[in-house]
Amino acid sequence: MTDKPFTGRTVVVTGGGTGIGRATALAFAGLGAATVIVTGRRKDRLDETAALSPAVVPVAADVTTEEGTRAVADAVTAAGGTLDVLVHNAGVFRFTPLAALDETAAQEVWDVNVVAPLRLTHRLLPLLRSPGGSIVLVSSRGGHNPGPGSSVYSASKAAVHSFTRSWAAELSASGIRVNAVAPGFVRTEAYAANGLSPEQVEGLFAGVVQGIPLGRVAEAEDIAPWITRLAEPGSDLVTGQVITVDGGMDVGGGAA
Template sequence: MSLPFADRTVLVTGGGTGIGRAAALAFARQGAAAVLITGRRKERLDETAAGHPAIVPVPADVTTQEGSEAAAAAVRARGGRLDVLVHNAGIFRFTPLGDLDAGTAREVLETNVVGPLLLTGRLLPLLRSPGGSIVVVSSRGGHNPGPNSSVYSASKAAVHSFTRSWAAELSDRGIRVNAVAPGFVRTEAYEANGLSREEAEGLFAGVAGTVPLGRVAEPEEIAPWITMLASAEHALVTGQIVTVDGGLDIATT
């Protein structure tokens, strides 16, 4: 039996940690010939690449034109065809309205919205047509926002919008576009906001009490949804936002 991504080339942005790392390893273990991973921190990319020989680190900031070109060059160096594009790179910032500054707002929007737009446009000529797949890692905050996260939630609402827009625009090329919208996931994002490891774990413990299934997710629990949506077995699925949050949506709507 052949593996679902045998002979395929996959690119995962933000592949150095968290969901991106878990997704890259999942694609590699399911037979991908090459899983290109981008990120700003080469050492974290190398740590992911050490997990499987098919994973290829591509240090690049894909919020920039130069980073997008570096990603495209990496695809061209491996035959020039991209089968799966996973937009995982993103940042979260606590943004209480009274403390919001322009720099933080631009940082979040450029990373979560502008970056995927630029990179998709740059890679579109290389994306397999028909048969290519784009999967975007979004957030339940895009449709069910909470306090102190207005910029982040707005950026993910934009992600939901362009996921559906791209799905409609690219359908005549046979390219599918879907998104996964996790709830709370145990990643480094919270420490990047200044929390200590202990404070982050305390936050997760508190949040778990509000989740109907009783806990936050691990990155390895989100990765299967990414590979599933990218798989040719789901060739009729496009324009969908799949929420994976332990039931938090039904508890807060």
């Protein structure tokens, strides 16, 4: 297998300004992609990603909206009109007990985590290579292992798992594959976005690592290779799968 499996290909990565999205965009560029379109709502962070590789094209867009999805489609058209890989990485989490439900925050979680991938996939489907196209969704182990205070977030990721299986069945006749990666705890800026200080984040990780058999939380660079691998031509018999990357939390065996 070639070490540049995406040579000449066009990729879209949502939430490409930070964290897993940035690591994934750079991974695709390193594997030969001609154009990696990164989207998100923060232009400054997208520009930072683009500065790291000439293959990366920043498109500031809110893909929960029709205008935003159209901007991404226009960028794909400008890149040649055929999309090879679509990565739905953009996501938000808000952990609150049911009794303290914030309906505005809950709606944001649902819009970003569920409505956006549905709307963007619908918009880009006519541009997706058929056969040979690949969709990879970034989910969470919370989608199949919810915990207290995460009812809306976990439900949104369970919906992503449903999309993965349903779309895989529907699009297989067109030769388009659909898979998902479900990370556990990953060191990203998302915790700060939820109001946690760096010290609080490290305290959280120090606690959860006791329940991770492999002994550490993930970095964004640990997740990106699973996304690119699922999209590679060499994975052409893999579809409808949710791959959990959580250091073994789902199988147990960590410290009590």
